[in-house]
Amino acid sequence: MIFKKLFRPKYQDPKPQVRISAIASLSADIPEQKSILHELAFNDEDVNVSLAALNKLNSFVLWYKMAEIAKNERIAKRAQQVVENTLFSDDESIMALDEKRAFVFECKNNKLLERLLKQTWVQKEPELVLHILAILNKPQLALPILLSSNDDTLQSALLVYADNESSLLKVIKKTSSQTIKKQAQDKLAKIQFSKTQHIEVEKGTRLVLSRLMALKDQRDYRKLVDIRAELDEKFSQFSAQFDCLSSDKRDEFNTKYTDLSSKLAILDAELAPLHHAEQHKRELMISVTQVTADTQALLVWLSDMLSGDISAVTLAQTEQAQTEIQNRTVRIEALLQETKDVGLFSAQKELEALRDALLKRQHTYNHLPAFQDALKQASALIVDFTAHALPVQVSDIESAKPLLHQMKGQWRALREPYQDSWPKALDIQFSTLQRTWQDTLKTLSSGVAQDINRFRSKAKAVDALIEQGKYKAAMGLFTKVSKWFYALPEVEQSRNARVFAQSSDKIEEIKSLQAYIALPRKPALLDEVNALITANISVSLRSSQVKDMRSRWSSLGVLNTPEDDAINAQFDVLIEQAFAPCREHFEKQQQKRVDNLAQKQTLLNDISTLAEQDIADDAVVKKVQQIQQKWQAIGDIDFTLKTELNNEYRDALAPFKKRIENYFNDNAALKLGLIKQAHDLSYTDDILNAVEQAKTLQEKWKQIGPVQRKQENPLWNQFREANDLVFAKRKEHNQQQKSVHTEQANVAHALFSDMQQSVKSAKTVSELDDAIAKQGEFDSLLTSLPNVQSASLRKQLLALLDEREAKLEALKYRAKQQSFDELFSILKRWETPEIPQDIEALPNHWQQSFKGQNESGMPRHKLTLMLELLCDVPSPESDETLRKEVQLQLMADKLQQGVEYDKSVLLKQWIQHGPVAQREQILLQRTQRCFIQ
Template sequence: MIFSKFFKPTWQHKDSAVRIEAINNELSLKVDEHYNVLMELAKNDESELVRRSALLKINSLSVWYEASQSNSMNAVKAFSEKQVEKVLLGHHDIRLTTKDKKQFINEKLKASLLENWLKAETDADVVVALYHRVNKPQLLHSVFKQHQDEAVQLALIEHCTTSEGLDKLLKVAVNPAVKQTIENILNKEKELQEKPLKVTKAAQLVLSKYLALKDAKDYQLALENKSQLIEEWRTLTNEFSCLSDEQRDTLLNRFQEIENTVQKVLAPQAEAYEQEKIAQELTLKRQETLSSFKKQQKEIDQKITQAIFDTNTVDETSTNQEIDNLIEQVQASVIHNKDKTDLVNKLTSIRQKLNKLPQVAEAVSSATHLISKMSQVSFPETIEQLDEKEGDYKRWKNDWREVNKAASGVLPESIHNAYLEIKNNWDKALAPLIQEQKKQFHITQRKIKDVARLINSGKYNAAFGVFKKANTLYENLSDIQKNKLQREFQTVSEKIADLSDWEHYIATPRKQEILTQITELAESPLTDPNQQASKVKSFRKLWNTLGHADDDIERDLNEQFNSLSEKAFAPCRLYYAEQEKLRESHLVERQKTLAEAQTLAALPIDENLDWKQYESQFNRLKQKWRDAGEVDRVAYRELNRAFKSAIETVKQAIDVKHQQSIDAKKLLIAQANELLQAEDLSYAVNEVKALQSKWKALGYSGPKHENSLWKEFRKINDEIFAKRSEEFVANKQLAQQVEESYQEKIKDITKELKNNELESVLVVTRNLKDLEKQVDVNDKNNRVIEKLFRNEFSKLEKLEQNLKAKALTENWKLVFDALHFGAENDIANFKQFNDISSVWQKRLLDNQAKAVGDLQKRIDKTLALEILAGKESPKAQQDRRLALQLEMMQEQMNSGRLNSLEQGLNEWLTIGKINVQDIPLIDRAQAIFTN
């Protein structure tokens, strides 16, 4: 027992520093007994530092968690909670698998820790499980936005129960599958929301159509529509589950009311319809009965006809009996009386044919003879043969009608077809001759009327000439045609005979009168040569119509007239000679114009052609040709033909170009119309400007289309620019509203800022970044909004840097306060020990577990810190400082490393446990870090 007191394990030493040293250097996690010792120390040791050291040595999440829940020391419990949080947030050297995380989620954890874990977690399965565990719907949007993983977002979508929430998720969703899923859900919800209205409207439409049946005129059509509407109604009632009870009952009651109304209104029509149906059945029966009777009648008729053709005998008694029986059936049937009468008459006619079989057979023989006879007669070839041949043909047709009548309409089909063939051939042969004969008749008739008209107008000489032609034509007419014109011809013949006696008496004074008039014209010519020539020609024409004057002066009168006519026409000859010279010059001008047109027509049609110049030349040549003046008619016809040919070639090329331009411009108009529907008006404006450039490059489209196409295109352009202007004004107003909105939102967020709390600054910064992410793309282009966020982030960044610097300074102050306290006391009992960062807590605890260090080493390390910080050292230690400075420079040159102040302080602590004699050195070190 005595030796047990001297040889206790160091982890049981009464000095906590010794126990900590044992934990760090002697106990191993690989030894089960040591592990149990560590667990015992972590749970029950009286020193907080020992417990912490044991927990740090074990460094297991399960142990950390157990300590955070059940350790008897609150400080250790808080420290363990902090370690658990670091592990879960990924800030610890312990790394968990997905399985470990999912198992740990169900442990008893604070809500704040779960939420922080949810924000930091990246594993999809764990995120979903955490969200279920936290069970805070208000976090859905932020979690969804933070975790752009498809599986996470699809799982979160299932927890969003409102359209507004889904709309928000859709705005921040990036993954196409996620966006499609949200859109599908929204569409389904929209369909469900709209379904009651759609079903109600559809039902009301069916009810309206059903009610309209009461005004139907066609009962059968109404019945068909009614059946269709009732079927539609039954289908619709299957959808009534989406309606409220009140809506459903209202529609069903309305349907019943309409059904009763329609039934009541259609009832009289139903009775009439049934009556009509019975009448239709009766009509059908009559038609079938009538068809049957006609068939029987036809069979009897065919039997008799066949007997006639084949010269067979017919049993007249049995056939008459068939006819009698059929007549009795007809009389007793339900067919109409008119049909009965027609059938009875036909059967009676058949009976008569039966009774006259010998006569009918003879008629068939006669018909055959007529066919044979007419087949041998030739067609007329001249008008002279027409009368005789046409008479024979007409007599033959009369004979045929008699034979056909005697045959009672039962001639063989072959004979009847032969008759039709002969008739058609003769009609075809006679038609042109008859037409020519009629033409000659009308010509003769017109000539006789012309003779009468000329006599009545005093143009006797002309009347004599026309009468000669009329007389010749009259003699060539047929006797029948002559008889038709005999009275008129006789009248003009008598008048012509009378005029022959009076011709000399009338012509002499008229010719003398004309000589007087033409003498005056020759002596005093008209100013217009064309009118002068026209007047001379009219006198010559009138002179020729007057006939012969007295024989003794006829020759003299003619010579005088010819001489005076020549004298009167002399000025015209001079004028026409001058005109001929002009026509020759015009001819040269037109030939030049033709050559230009042919040159233009020969130009190759390719991309190098200047179409504007080409079309200008075309128009100039056409105008030049119109203005060129008269030329000789014969020459003009040839020139004009050549010019038209050349200019037509040019015109066709221009027309093709115009049509290409028209088609291209119509395409541009169609493209502009599409741009009119574009949502991106800036894009539409840029595109339509490009279309305008293309339009200018297309060239002219011809006078018929150019203006109308441009007006249509310009109208669309104006509409697009007007829409852009409206959008600009609207966007400007919207941008101002958005700016004011973000100013207000930023103001609300920054209200929560506590200038002295780093956590507050970080929260506000994070919230502002979340808000910035919510800014629409269009809003991000708003420089004012960007500047708003930039200014706020700049302020927050400066504040964060200041607070971090302040926190670092405060941490150093706490570290050195703890060192001062630990120089004389157990450092674990320092009241603000938990406020020190965990790294320095461990370093301070490790220092307490060490033996007292070498004072000179600590002095040297203090000098090294002062050298690194550029601080002054005590004058008594200047030589040592200089030596150390040289050593440090040499070491830096060899290693290439530059130690930091923090690393230097850590090395300063590792020299050994601090004590009272180290306080001056602590003060010197503190001056480096806190000033």
């Protein structure tokens, strides 16, 4: 015993410190020493020894295994720390990326995988991310990765986890990839459509049925067929989606469709004959059109033949023309009968006109010599007409009209029998001559008429002036009327002599009374002028009265007597004295106008200076507005210069106004563009994005310059109304979202209460599984809720899951213990080779153990010791030596062959030995202690 202790290796020394120092001398590269290190790491009872051995082995796999199986808290914590430091380190010298990737694919630790999922290198590999998510079965972890990733492939794969409107809206708002945004929008549209699909299908189907019902009143066969085919197709499309409707609705729609189809089929049978008759009419009209075109082409050919030298037309050409005319006439006659049968009266008239034209041409070709003679006479008539001189005086009108009438009658007599064949050239020559004569006569006649009308109207004006007491104006106008009267032709003078005589008599009467009227009035008017000279009145009133007095003096006329000449001279002197204050005032006004002119010239110089400066458009607007305000503030100038100066001012400002106009127009165009964009935003379904864009448009609006004043407010009102629509939709959307979130929150609370109640009342594993069967639905509801609403529920869910996990472990342990209780109860009663009947209550693998044969060869005693070693259950002192041998064998098998024994397998082998004899009851009790505490 002493020698055994003396030659014992240091790594087997009872003192932990000796074993730790021995570990430093061992090498993990030598297989035998590596086995020793394995044994010390996993089976040494001292924590420090195990940690020293693990550090010496320096194997990530061993650390991870120890983290999984270690019973000692310190070892487990240290192993977990090493594993995490290795996996979460960016240094590839510690552990290569490929090794990490392989580990992730093999790892079953959900908590570790969940932490690894947040690593950057993991999120760069879509396959790895999807693998982890599939194991964790936590869809809520996918969305943050989706939103933070820039990999389209990964985002597209993770998009399957975004299965509600809230998460999809986040994706659409935050992702920069147009491809992913499009996929999210499509998926969102499908989700939204699925909510309203039954409404849309029902609405669309009813619309189709309504339109089919309206077709019963349709009398256009072509429309009936086309629209019915279109509606049948649409009904087929909607019927393919009838699964979303109730059976009653499906039966209702199918019944209505069948009934309407039957009625439309009857209507189709009624309208088809009418349609075919109309089709026949259309085809007949096509034939009429073709015959018309063909006949018109023939008429052109016949006309061209006759438009040249008729003497050159041969007999063969004449016969061919008559044959063609006959053929066309026969075709037209046949069509006339058909159009008459179907009642196409307009086509019938058209064909009759063509037939008449052909018959006229046939008449010409049948009388070709007479036609040639008529053409010669027509040419001679044109020569004769040309030889007559055009009328040039009013007196020539009476002789020219009979000549023109005679020429027109002779031409009509020659042309009438051959109207359609008459050469256009001859017609044009005669028409030109006729129009020239007619225009000349019209011109001469209109001149005389104008003179007569002028004379009569002005003679009436003379009478009107006399009646109004305006004698001087009447005498002046009568002088002109006299000249116009004597300029009229003698015939017209005789016709209007009475009117002229009446006006002349009235004028003579006025002249005789003029001296009588003027004598008493002029002295009285002189007294008024004297009073005005000393009157204290305003300049404007004085000027007005001077003007009035001059007018009244002038109306009294001039008598051409010495007394009248003297009083006229006196009036001129006095009226000038009365006007003197006005003249002085007007001179001052003239000086002001000169000053105003200088100021305006200065502004024109400022405009010229401004033209030489390079300034921005908005600055030009301000400058021009200032110049315009100054120009308007300056008073009047000399009226003789006003127009010229204003034109110069307008010309000087014109380039600036054009530039400002273009500037305003550009700004208006930009604002109209923003208005259109704002209007378009009101029609988009992505209201949140639309609001953001509306805010951007408002900022752009502020940056755009002004427009014309009359446009500014209307444009702003339009832009504001367009934005109000967008924000109103956002408000409505927010209300809807709030309602939806409230409803979803209520559903989530109810769902959580159900799960909570189910977990508390669950008494079996299956009931616990059923209790959280709706967790996926609950997670989906939480994902769709705002964070404020979902945080509390998520916290409660985690607590409930922990409670369920604890209860599940307790139930599994209880079930396992109960199963072992039943198993060992049966083993205690199993004394005969016959298999007990009550093993049917045991799990199937235990039942098979009763029926199987032990092939391992190990006796029950050794199996019992192995179970006690594996379960760390003490053995009787009598088995101490055998227990150590078995322990060494277990270690050797594990280190050399990698064999690890499972206590369930050993128990099956124990049972396979058969009935438990009386002497083995003690072994059964020892075995039972390994499974039932």
